[in-house]
Amino acid sequence: MKTAVLSSLATVAAVGAHNVGRQASSSAPASAPAGTSAGTAPASVQTSFSFTLASTNPTAIPLASIVSNAASQATHALSSTFAPGTTPTAVSGAPALPNAALLAPSAYPALDVIVPTDSAEVKQWILDVNNSGVAIPSIAPTVAGGCPANAAAAADQTRCWWTCTGCVADTDITTCPDKMTWGGSFDDGPSLYTPDLLAFLDQNNIKTTFFAVGSRVISFPAILQTEYMEGHQIAVHTWSHPSLTTLTNEQIIGELGWSKKVIKDVLGVTPTHFRPPFGDIDNRVRAIAKAMDLTPVIWTRISPLATFDTDDFDLHSGLTSASHVLQNWDFIASNATSPDFKTGFILLEHDLFQQSVDIATGYIYPDALARQPPFKIEPIISCLNQPLGNAYIETNDNSSNPLPISATTVVTGSATGSTGSSTGGSGNGNSAVSTIGLPGLGPVLALALALLSGTSFLLL
C-alpha cells in the first residue's frame, strides 16, 4: 500500500519542465550516465538542463539547497530497530539476528584503506580461493588513472574491462529481464542519512538493494540490520571502495573477504552478490569473485556513452547539479519506458551523502511512482525472479540455483590469460564474453570510449 503522502502526490499534476541555470565548470566530468550529453556536447559548456517530473515530494528539500556546500542536515534515528536474536521474516530460513553491539571494530581492518593481506583471515581466504577450482587468469593489474592511463588494457577485449568498453561476461548482471521492472540499488552506505532513505522507502513500500561498504557496515551495523530485516537485499561493495582492477589478487581477495565477513557478523548471512566500485571489473576480478561465491552486479548500459547512473554521487562534490541529475533521471526513465527498450533495468544511486538521499526521496522516487505505465521497483534478486533467500549463501536454494563455485565445471583461459572467462555448468550459460551495443568496435572508437570513460571511472 502506498501511504497517504504518496496518494496525494499521485494526484498532483505534472509540475512542468524546469530549466535551471548552472554555473559552467571547466572541470565538469565527461561522465557517462544516460542523461549526460557527453556524446554531443562537452558537459563543460552546458549550463542548463531540462526535465519533467510527474510528481515531487511536498516535503522535498528545495533543489537549490541540494548543492555541495549545503549545511549538514539533522540526522534521524532509525524508525525501526531489531533486537538481537530476532528471527528475520523477510528471508526464509535465515538465522537469528546477531548482537551487533558485541562487534569489536578493532577486530576488523582499518577503515577506508585497502586491507592488509598478511592477516590470518586473508591468508585463509587466499587458500580457499586457491582450493576453489576456479582458475584466476594471469592478467596484470591496471594502473591508477582508469581507461586513459591503461589504453592497451582498455582495448584488450579478452580482458573484458566493463568500465572502458561496456564488455560484459555472461555471469554479469546488468539488467532485469522483464520490461518495466527496476532493480534498485543504493551504494556506498550505510551512512548517517540512510535512516531518512529507509523511512521513505518503508512509507512507500519500496524494497531495494544496498551495496554496502565494509568500512561503513562496521561503523553503522544497526542501520544494516534494519535494511536487512525490512526486506531489502544486502550485497557486497568491498571493504574500502578501491578500483579492484588496480589491486593484486591477494588484495582483491582481502577486500571481498572482509566485506563478506563483516556483513555475516552483523546479519548472520553472507551475500551472494557484489558490485565492483566504479563498475571496475575485468576477467581477473570476475574469476576471483567467482572463487569467493560472489556474482557481479553492475548497472544498465544502453550505449557506449550512456549508463543508468543518475550521477547523484557527484552532487556532494559539486561536480554535477541537482537539475543535471534530474535530467539524467528523466532520460533514464524515458529510455526505460520506450518501446525500443525490451528489458527491465538496474539503476545506480547512492546513500552515502545527504544530497543523494535528498534527490532520491524528494524527486526521483516521487516522480517514478507517479509515472504511467508504472515501474515495478524491487531488489535486484527479485527482478531476476529469484527468492530473496538467494541473495545469501546460507539461504540460497542450491538445487535450483547453484552457487558460483559449485556451478563451475570447466575453467578455460587461465594458463595464458587469453580469455580469463570460466565455463560454468549452471543455468548461467557458457563463457561467451560479449561487448554489448558495440558491434565492430574499432580501435578509434575504443580509444574514444577510453577517454570518455576515464573521468567517470574516477567519480562513480
Ligand SMILES: *[C@@H]1O[C@H](CO)[C@@H](O)[C@H](O)[C@H]1NC(C)=O
Ligand atoms: C535516452 O537517453 C539519451 C541520453 O543518454 C537521450 O538523449 C535520449 O533522448 C533518451 N531517449 C528517450 C526516449 O528518452
Ligand SMILES: *[C@@H]1O[C@H](CO)[C@@H](O)[C@H](O)[C@H]1NC(C)=O
Ligand atoms: C594452490 O593449489 C594447488 C593445487 O591445486 C597447490 O599445488 C598449490 O600449492 C596451492 N598454492 C597455495 C599458495 O596454496
Ligand SMILES: *[C@@H]1O[C@H](CO)[C@@H](O)[C@H](O)[C@H]1NC(C)=O
Ligand atoms: C547452500 O549451500 C551453502 C554452501 O554450501 C550452504 O551454506 C547453505 O546452507 C545451502 N543452502 C541451503 C538452503 O541449505
Ligand SMILES: [Zn+2]
Ligand atoms: Zn560505490
